[in-house]
Amino acid sequence: MAYSSKFKDHLAHPRNAGELPDANAIADEKNPVCGDRLRLSLIVKDNHIEAVRFLAYGCPPTLVCGSILTELIVGTTIEEAKSLTRADLVNAAGGLPSRKQHAAALAIETLHSALANLS
Amino acid sequence: MKRRVYLDHSATTPVDPRVANAMARAVVETFGNASSVHGFGQQARAAIDRARREVAALIGAKQNEIVFTSGGTEANNLAIRGLCEASSAHGRHIITSAIEHPSVSGVCAELEKRGFEVTRLPVYGNGIVRIDDVARALRPDTVLITIMLANNEIGTIQPISEIGSLVHKKRAAGQKLWLHTDAVQAAGRLPLNVDELGCDLLTMSAHKLYAPKGIGALYVRRGVRLHGQNVGGHQERERRAGTENVPGIIAFGEAAKLAREELAQRSQHDRALRNRFEALVRERISDVVMNGDRERRLGHLSNISFRFIEGEGLLINLDLEGVAVSTGSACSSGTLEPSPVIRALGVDDELARGSIRFSFGKDNSEADVEYAIEVLARSVERLRSLSPLSVSSV
Numbered sequence: 407m408a409y410s411s412k413f414k415d416h417l418a419h420p421r422n423a424g425e426l427p428d429a430n431a432i433a434d435e436k437n438p439v440c441g442d443r444l445r446l447s448l449i450v451k452d453n454h455i456e457a458v459r460f461l462a463y464g465c466p467p468t469l470v471c472g473s474i475l476t477e478l479i480v481g482t483t484i485e486e487a488k489s490l491t492r493a494d495l496v497n498a499a500g501g502l503p504s505r506k507q508h509a510a511a512l513a514i515e516t517l518h519s520a521l522a523n524l525s
Numbered sequence: 526m527k528r529r530v531y532l533d534h535s536a537t538t539p540v541d542p543r544v545a546n547a548m549a550r551a552v553v554e555t556f557g558n559a560s561s562v563h564g565f566g567q568q569a570r571a572a573i574d575r576a577r578r579e580v581a582a583l584i585g586a587k588q589n590e591i592v593f594t595s596g597g598t599e600a601n602n603l604a605i606r607g608l609c610e611a612s613s614a615h616g617r618h619i620i621t622s623a624i625e626h627p628s629v630s631g632v633c634a635e636l637e638k639r640g641f642e643v644t645r646l647p648v649y650g651n652g653i654v655r656i657d658d659v660a661r662a663l664r665p666d667t668v669l670i671t672i673m674l675a676n677n678e679i680g681t682i683q684p685i686s687e688i689g690s691l692v693h694k695k696r697a698a699g700q701k702l703w704l705h706t707d708a709v710q711a712a713g714r715l716p717l718n719v720d721e722l723g724c725d726l727l728t729m730s731a732h733k734l735y736a737p738k739g740i741g742a743l744y745v746r747r748g749v750r751l752h753g754q755n756v757g758g759h760q761e762r763e764r765r766a767g768t769e770n771v772p773g774i775i776a777f778g779e780a781a782k783l784a785r786e787e788l789a790q791r792s793q794h795d796r797a798l799r800n801r802f803e804a805l806v807r808e809r810i811s812d813v814v815m816n817g818d819r820e821r822r823l824g825h826l827s828n829i830s831f832r833f834i835e836g837e838g839l840l841i842n843l844d845l846e847g848v849a850v851s852t853g854s855a856c857s858s859g860t861l862e863p864s865p866v867i868r869a870l871g872v873d874d875e876l877a878r879g880s881i882r883f884s885f886g887k888d889n890s891e892a893d894v895e896y897a898i899e900v901l902a903r904s905v906e907r908l909r910s911l912s913p914l915s916v917s918s919v
Contacts, residue, residue: 409841417838418845423911434913441874445913461913466838469911 410500413470420469422476424459433519437512442468444516446475450524455479455487467502467509474498475513484521490514529847530893534733534886535677535710535826536851540776541735541783548737548776559769560760569771576778580742583781584708584727585718592743592764593774597709597730598628599754600743603765604705604726605632607751608669609641615701616666617641622654622683623869624676629707633671646672648869651818652681659688663695663702670704674711674722678853678866678882679817680826682715689723703749709733709741713784714792714823725749731773735887736780740773791887796824798885798894803827805898810905812915814876816867826884830867830876833915834908839881842904848897851882875914 409417429447436443442464449457458480460472474495479487495510496502502510531539555572557565574588581588594600609619621633623645633643644662646654654672670692675682685706692704705726711717713734719727727744731737743764745751751764758766784791806813812832831839836852843850853864863877883897909915 414841414845417841418907420907420911441878443913461911463833463912463914464835464838466841469838469908472911 409466412498412500413466413502416470416473416499417466420460420473422459422473422480423461425461426457426459429459431520431524433516433523435512435516435519437464437468437508440464440508442509442512444468444472444512446472446516446520448479448520448524450484450521453483453485455482455484465506465509467499467506468512470499471495471509471513475517479517484524487517488521490517527847528896529849530889530897531849532883532885532889532893532897533849533851535680535882535884537732537738538735538886539888540737541780543783544736544776544780547779548772551772551775555771555775557771559771569769572778573769573771573774576774576781579778579781579785580729581744583712583717583785584729584744585720586727586744587747589762590719590744590747592745592761593769593777594741594743594765595739595770596732596741597626597707597728598741600728600730600741601626601628601707602632603743603751603754604728604745605629605669605671606636607754607764608703608705608726608749609636610752611750612668612701612703613641616664616668618664618667619643620646620659620662620667620670620672622646622648622672624648624652624678624681624866625671625673626677626707626709629671629673648681650870651821652676652679652816652866652870653818653821654683656684656687656691660691663691665700667700667702670702672706674706674708674717674727675715675823676817676866677710678864678880679828679870680710680823681817682711682821682823685722685724692725693723710823713781713788714795714825716788719744719746731777731780734780734784736776737773740770740777742777787887792824794887795885795889798889798891799825799827799883801891802883802885802894802898803829805894806901809898809902814872816870816872816880825886826882828867828880828882830872830880831905832875832879833912834905835878836881838908839879839904842908843897843900846900846904848900851884853880853882 426447431448434445445461458476462469462472492510557569559569703725707728709730712729725746730741814830816828867877
């Protein structure tokens with residue numbers, strides 16, 4: 407399948423790229439097989455995700471899932487963020503080829519790690 | 526309209542309008558079956574013969590040594606499988622390289638399953654097979670050496686004429702041994718002569734030289750026996766059964782004639798653009814590695830690894846701004862598949878994943894190079910700003 411226009415838009419104009427120096431929830435996860443990496447830094451205050459930034463290395467779906475994830479979780483409660491599924495990300499990306507679904511899995515996994523690391 | 530710059534001429538070339546015109550006329554006017562005895566058939570036969578002479582002339586071969594096929598893949602199948610099946614009584618050992626096109630490596634792997642032994646020669650950091658390795662790999666039961674003339678991803682030119690000399694010496698000493706070379710990337714880009722190369726079989730594909738897809742050719746030196754892969758007809762001197770693709774063949778003939786006439790001018794033009802492009806990349810973008818030997822390579826092609834980023838993301842970013850390139854790497858089902866060719870150079874995974882092939886053609890201009898560089902520099906910068914590899918390395 408071809409990538410959606412929304413997918414391409416995120417690839418050309420990534421949202422919330424970078425790192426937050428004041429983050430209190432950080433995670434850096436790697437897909438051990440393909441080597442794709444995602445780093446999330448979050449500022450969580452009063453049970454809400456106030457700010458989020460991402461960095462990513464890997465195939466386009468990994469970059470796009472990182473960008474989309476930041477849009478979906480900013481302003482949500484921790485519980486709302488934790489309830490986000492791979493399917494939510496794939497839908498928000500306008501669909502992903504079946505062989506690229508692992509990009510959404512890496513994004514969700516990194517989010518859960520970051521929230522578990524909340525200090 | 527968005528500007529579009531095509532820098533993927535090693536994947537395929539745009540059809541030259543002169544070739545398209547010759548083909549369009551042939552579709553309507555030269556419709557006869559070349560096997561028919563009547564005038565319509567003989568008209569098609571004569572047109573095929575003219576095209577065959579042109580294709581032969583491109584590589585210094587004789588007209589009756591050219592077998593038309595559906596493309597490079599079929600020609601490679603016919604050459605390797607056809608030769609091995611016809612000569613298995615003499616031996617069942619094949620020598621090839623680690624950087625062949627899948628249409629060669631795949632056939633070798635298939636023959637391996639059928640009891641042939643295959644030696645795959647390394648290419649070292651410069652992407653070139655060493656003649657000493659070929660000599661060492663030769664065995665009394667080696668029947669075929671199949672090594673490409675120029676590589677499709679990095680453009681490195683292999684020492685085919687030296688290998689040809691080696692084959693001739695062995696043959697003079699009584700060994701039944703033949704040399705095949707896949708010249709799909711080289712034909713029309715390098716001056717080629719089958720006698721100077723000393724090869725017995727040589728593969729060409731028309732769509733790499735400004736003709737349409739669906740037509741290719743195998744050069745078969747006079748006296749070389751092949752077991753036909755397409756049987757059930759007498760066409761192509763019993764080597765390839767099936768009614769000839771007359772318009773395709775005529776297009777190939779026209780494209781071969783133009784390639785021969787314009788070869789010097791085209792290669793000078795492509796090389797100048799490629800060199801300008803590489804100079805600008807070095808000037809504008811840091812942390813790049815240029816893959817393959819700097820000298821012994823095709824003049825129209827540049828293969829570059831960009832550190833900290835991955836090839837497919839860069840490819841799509843370039844495509845969004847109209848610049849078409851290719852990458853040999855693919856990531857699927859969570860499994861990393863870096864380009865086997867780039868890996869064979871001994872580089873690390875990150876560089877292999879970040880490799881991009883830029884291949885120039887006769888219709889590209891200096892303005893295309895300038896535009897591509899602008900887009901490339903911007904895209905690399907954008908992806909690096911996202912990359913945890915480049916951020917953590919600062």
